[in-house]
Amino acid sequence: MKVESYFLLFLSACGAIFAALYWFLSKENSGSVMLVATCLLGLLPGSYYLWWSRRMTPRAEDSATAEPSDGAGIVGAFPSTSIWPFVIGVSALLVGLSLIFGVWSAVVGLSVAIIGVFGVIAESRHGGASRH
Numbered sequence: 001m002k003v004e005s006y007f008l009l010f011l012s013a014c015g016a017i018f019a020a021l022y023w024f025l026s027k028e029n030s031g032s033v034m035l036v037a038t039c040l041l042g043l044l045p046g047s048y049y050l051w052w053s054r055r056m057t058p059r060a061e062d063s064a065t066a067e068p069s070d071g072a073g074i075v076g077a078f079p080s081t082s083i084w085p086f087v088i089g090v091s092a093l094l095v096g097l098s099l100i101f102g103v104w105s106a107v108v109g110l111s112v113a114i115i116g117v118f119g120v121i122a123e124s125r126h127g128g129a130s131r132h
Helices: 004-024 028-052 084-101 101-126
Strands: none
Touching: 004 028, 084 101
């Protein structure tokens, strides 16, 4: 995770330099604030990754002498195909449309969101739709 943290911290440093240059050359506040936010977008995860990489065992990707076989093995557990993320996405769309069409759309969207959340919970506890 060191490579990722260094990359994000480099982006943060670039954002800080550009924000300082932009503010001193233009004296415009809104663009400077957005560039500072860009700096923070790299600084927060980059510093967290750097903090975490010092506390974990090094990955194969972090070693310069690693072989491809060092990274082989179980990568992780991946969920099966599910309809519930789509249902939650549709509910977010309906809640967003409530800004245009009115509160009734938010009520429908939140109802669909509750159904979607219960569907995800039930599916995760019972093994999903495609059991092998």
